[in-house]
Amino acid sequence: MPHYKLTYFNLRGRAEIIRYLFAFSGIKYEDHRIEQADWPKIKPTIPFGKIPILEVDGVTLHQSLAIARYLAKETGLAGQTPLEQALVDAIVDTIDDFMSMFPWGEKNQDVKVM
Numbered sequence: 001m002p003h004y005k006l007t008y009f010n011l012r013g014r015a016e017i018i019r020y021l022f023a024f025s026g027i028k029y030e031d032h033r034i035e036q037a038d039w040p041k042i043k044p045t046i047p048f049g050k051i052p053i054l055e056v057d058g059v060t061l062h063q064s065l066a067i068a069r070y071l072a073k074e075t076g077l078a079g080q081t082p083l084e085q086a087l088v089d090a091i092v093d094t095i096d097d098f099m100s101m102f103p104w105g106e107k108n109q110d111v112k113v114m
Contacts, residue, residue: 004029008052015052
């Protein structure tokens with residue numbers, strides 16, 4: 001079994017679908033959560049300066065949907081046929097569309113209220 005280390009902020013956001021896949025599949029992983037105050041120091045050490053990242057036996061994957069698709073394939077949740085895989089991809093992309101509707105990173109409270 002590979003060693004998995006997920007790195008993201010100490011909140012749900014873009015890493016939550018990855019955590020759901022781990023939980024649903026019963027796979028143990030290291031859930032490394034960083035605080036916002038530590039991000040400026042950590043950011044230069046992260047590929048492309050974006051999180052979440054998933055380390056798999058020392059190999060770093062980035063992009064939340066790429067990580068989710070990888071885990072879905074590893075756990076047999078990605079579908080057995082091309083049509084099933086397309087249906088799963090559609091679900092993942094719909095969740096991503098839904099996530100994009102929320103102003104997660106918005107600093108202006110007036111915008112968040114809308």
